Amino acid sequence: MPRTLDSEANVRAVAFLDGGAALAGWCSDRKARVWDTATGRLRETLERASLPPSIAALASPLVTSAGGALTSEALIANKQWNENTVRVRDRSGADKFRLPAGLGGVSVMAFSPGGQALAAGSYDTSLRVWNTANGELLRHVEELPISMFAMDFSPDGRWLAAAGADRIVYVWDATTWRLARKLSGQPEMISALAFSSDGRRLATGGFSVLTVSHPVKILLWDFASGKPERTFDAPSRVNSLALSPDGRWLAAAFGSRSVVLHALA
Amino acid sequence: MNDKELRRRDILGDCIAKGLLVAAAPMASTRLFALWQQAETQAAQPTPAEVLGPFYKKGAPDVSLLRKPGDPGFPLRVVGKVTNTRGEKVPGARVDVWQADHAGLYDLQGYRYRAQLAIGEASGYTLETILPGHYADRPAQHIHYLISAPGHKTLITQAYFATDPFFDGNPGKNYAKNNIVRSRELVRPVKLFEQGAPHAEITFDIILEKA
Numbered sequence A: 001m002p003r004t005l006d007s008e009a010n011v012r013a014v015a016f017l018d019g020g021a022a023l024a025g026w027c028s029d030r031k032a033r034v035w036d037t038a039t040g041r042l043r044e045t046l047e048r049a050s051l052p053p054s055i056a057a058l059a060s061p062l063v064t065s066a067g068g069a070l071t072s073e074a075l076i077a078n079k080q081w082n083e084n085t086v087r088v089r090d091r092s093g094a095d096k097f098r099l100p101a102g103l104g105g106v107s108v109m110a111f112s113p114g115g116q117a118l119a120a121g122s123y124d125t126s127l128r129v130w131n132t133a134n135g136e137l138l139r140h141v142e143e144l145p146i147s148m149f150a151m152d153f154s155p156d157g158r159w160l161a162a163a164g165a166d167r168i169v170y171v172w173d174a175t176t177w178r179l180a181r182k183l184s185g186q187p188e189m190i191s192a193l194a195f196s197s198d199g200r201r202l203a204t205g206g207f208s209v210l211t212v213s214h215p216v217k218i219l220l221w222d223f224a225s226g227k228p229e230r231t232f233d234a235p236s237r238v239n240s241l242a243l244s245p246d247g248r249w250l251a252a253a254f255g256s257r258s259v260v261l262h263a264l265a
Numbered sequence B: 001m002n003d004k005e006l007r008r009r010d011i012l013g014d015c016i017a018k019g020l021l022v023a024a025a026p027m028a029s030t031r032l033f034a035l036w037q038q039a040e041t042q043a044a045q046p047t048p049a050e051v052l053g054p055f056y057k058k059g060a061p062d063v064s065l066l067r068k069p070g071d072p073g074f075p076l077r078v079v080g081k082v083t084n085t086r087g088e089k090v091p092g093a094r095v096d097v098w099q100a101d102h103a104g105l106y107d108l109q110g111y112r113y114r115a116q117l118a119i120g121e122a123s124g125y126t127l128e129t130i131l132p133g134h135y136a137d138r139p140a141q142h143i144h145y146l147i148s149a150p151g152h153k154t155l156i157t158q159a160y161f162a163t164d165p166f167f168d169g170n171p172g173k174n175y176a177k178n179n180i181v182r183s184r185e186l187v188r189p190v191k192l193f194e195q196g197a198p199h200a201e202i203t204f205d206i207i208l209e210k211a
Ligand SMILES: [Fe+2]
Pocket: B053, B138, B142, B144
């Protein structure tokens, strides 16, 4: 049976701490809750400024690189023409780049593990990857048929996986930026995606076209074979997923007041 | 008021004073001035924008007939033309349209109720579809548009229906309800035709701006 952890505010994103001994959830009141994974007890509530760097990336709507060296946020620069701008700032908050990023809103963003690359998908279905050192466009993906809602780099930085409205996980080789693989099996649109820290597993979470509150599935994939290994039920759209570094837990947040922990071993 | 508007006012006033701008029917010069200015600003406006939404899909077929025989839903014809703010035709324009089916669902696997129309010399387009259904996250019926054309800014917008229960019979007052609809102009009056198979019709003209 999965364990449910309760929160006073809606949990939007989750990440493990201390090798999996603790789970952090970023909440709608702009605070993080930290639970003890083994007991489910609430350890502490943290303000944004005191988030450890390893979970700073949780604090949406800003996307932060690991270690907190860079943040990026998406803006619509001009409402009439729906033009997206991705604004990248350094640790001091000073603008580093303002990058044009397609039309109609940015649907998803992610930094590579070392923060050297930033990827952003747009609702016009385009996806861009930039070099964060100089703002150079490394890859402009124009061949996706539909918008991506979730994205993650593998922890070794080798792969970029993204998925969205057509239920397919697209995987790019981050050395050549060629599309390497397509994984299918999720029965709904995909709204959350996370690699395990050893890069061997991938978790994806669904989003029903019927409503946000419709039950969906969470899939755990073996990344090497591209086959789903296990399936879990989820009560509603999955906002965020995390796999613990010790391989024991899968955590899921739904934008609600509870987080679900599935034991994997 | 900026300098450009100020200059325009002076020129207009000058034209009226010199008899270069005259009213077709007797009219006070202040009224003539106001009417001209109003017509001029309206003529120059591109179609208001709307949000793109999460369900745009590339690669839709160039078909006008979106409904299949026996499809549930209220038959709807959409007619319109594509021009720019100078009133010129825009050959080469592409009009992407997508909408929910009668139950409020988008086709994300295939291309039902999706099309990309190539606009020809005549600058007009027609869609044979159904009134889109309602869905929970966006409770006003709408058709999405993405229009691109060489030399013009890409426009993303939506067409709405004045008959939609969402507007309670008064779109002029209710269009801004819940921040769903950005502009009154996008809510189109609906004509009902009874000959043959009854169907509804709206006109949705698109005005692009030069890039
Ligand atoms: Fe929509």
